[in-house]
Amino acid sequence: MTKEVWDYIFFKAAPFPATKIPRENLDKLKQEFEFWYPVDLRTSGKDLVPNHLTYFLYSHVGMWPDQREKWPRAVRANGHLLLNSEKMSKSTGNFLTLVDAVKKFSADGMRLALADAGDTVEDANFVEVVADAGVLRLYTWVEWVKEMLANWDSLRSGPATTFNDKVFASEMNAGIMKTDQNYEKMMFKEALKTGFFEFQAAKDKYRELAIEGMHRDLVLQFIESQTLLLAPICPHLCEHIWALLGKPHSIMKASWPVPGPVDEVLLRSSQYFTEVAHDLRLRLRSYMAPGKGKKSNKEVPQKPSHCTIYVAKNYPPWQHTTLSVLCKHYQAGGGQLPDNKMIASELGSLPELKKYMKRVMPFVAMIKENLEKKGPRVLDLELEFDELAVLRENVVYLTNSLELEHIELRFASEGDEKIREDCCPGKPFCTFRVEPSVSVFLVNPQPANGHFSTKIEIREGDGRDAVIRRLMKMDRGIKDLSKVRLMRFDDPLLGPRRVPVLGKEDAEKSPIFDQAVFHIDVAEKRVRLTENGRTTDIGDTLVYLVN
DSSP: OOHHHHHHHHOTTOOOOSOSSOHHHHHHHHHHHHHHOSOSOEEEEGGGIIIIIHHHHHHHHHHOTTOGGGSOSOEEEEOOEEETTEEOBTTTTBOOOHHHHHHHHOHHHHHHHHHTTOOSSSOEEEOHHHHHHHHHHHHHHHHHHHHHHHTGGGSBOSOOOSHHHHHHHHHHHHHHHHHHHHHHTTOHHHHHIIIIIHHHHHHHHHHHHOTTOOBHHHHHHHHHHHHHHHTTTOHHHHHHHHHHTTOSSOGGGSOOOOOOOOOHHHHHHHHHHHHHHHHHHHHHHHHHSOOOSSSSOOSOOOOOOEEEEEEOSSOOHHHHHHHHHHHHHHHHTTSOOOOHHHHHHHHHTOGGGGGGHHHHHHHHHHHHHHHHHHOGGGGOSSOSSOHHHHHHHTHHHHHHHTTOSEEEEEEGGGSOHHHHHHOBTTBOEEEEEOOOEEEEEEEOOOTTSSOOOEEEEEETTOBHHHHHHHHHHHOTTOOOGGGEEEEEESSTTTGGGSOOOTTOTTTTEEEOOTTOEEEEETTTTEEEEEETTEEEEOTTEEEEEEO
16 A cells, blocks of 8 residues: 555546556545545544644645545534533542433433533533433423323314414424524534424413414424424434324434424514513503502502503604604614714704603614614514404403403504503503402302302303303313303392202202393492393302203
């Protein structure tokens, strides 16, 4: 193996050397070299960057100065491994062998924790508490898949066209795209973040918001995509889930998921709703907080029953003018805004802003901050989606999560001056109130069924279904409104005092039909029922039976 022999193997233009080695053998070696070169990726520790890896590059450039296609395509250096945020050392007892780690966390649990430990040349940190939490996440994921498959027929079918269906589909597609990019860059921590943690969070959000129930096709798409995205890190567990899905072949033979279209506007409208829901919870908590200060009332306010949410089609005139000026400067400055002094000087010279100047500059500061976070769309004078339609699609979820009776949606133009001034696109304004009511007892005489007597509020104009829905919020054991019969005593005075007869729980009682309407007299604390033109006093007790 002389120098000329190696030249023949490594260089295309080198002549055949004087050697006893058969030409076919050298040609085969040359073919193998041409097939495997260049090196796609060289991985090593960060301590070798100043010497070995640097000279690795020098040697290739020195051998093939005019053939860049032979140079290494990539070099990946990684940091060292810490254990529980400390350097591994047998002398201090802070060490963990691979065998012990696999016994303790399982192979996939270990791989998950290592992928989550870090990506760059910074030292990766393997934390045992995090590894334990990862194993629990994997277990929860497998159990959820089993639960979905066991209750497959109860999942919603038909077209997946609701707002939350479309959001979930777009979030899955976006997650697949981001995870694929992270795997291509060998950023395993980021791939785990986008392909498992954020993917699971999208599913959890969909499950919470989809009041009508999760869609069967989307659940199946999610399980398959999640399993494939996690397979490079947790192959054994994903192989198990793949078998649970009834797939005939190993997941190693499956194709990588192909993402569909991602509706960015839809995703931003979903993020808007998430922020609105969070803001409403904070406002409700503030409304319920007792007053502060010596002179204020220390009593906790009564929990509101109703809420009105106002949304604005346009900004108030002073904000509209301010945004127009900022947008003009942003376009003229090539994507940059001038300093606050120049902006304040120009805005202060506008007569329509004179009386708003105390509010103008804080508004400018907020816009500048949002501009860095969200980009130039914060300068738009109108939202890119229908704010009212998004809230209307999710009003049932808002009503239930805030534990209110009713939420009304209105435009800010229908409110008073304060509402019109404080409400702007993307920042709805809300008011809470307590509607008057009268309490009645709601009794269930059925034996051994887990449904008990309770006190419930009756409000003016309530119907039968409204009362049953109020009961369902208090009794989580009732899942189907149609299974509940609401009844009144024929004798509202003596009826509640009589002992119910087993098997005749509906005796001496009349059903309340869906066209009936309740009326209340708050001063006298009385409830009357109007049905078929006839008004009846129901007393202080109603009866409900659950089939």
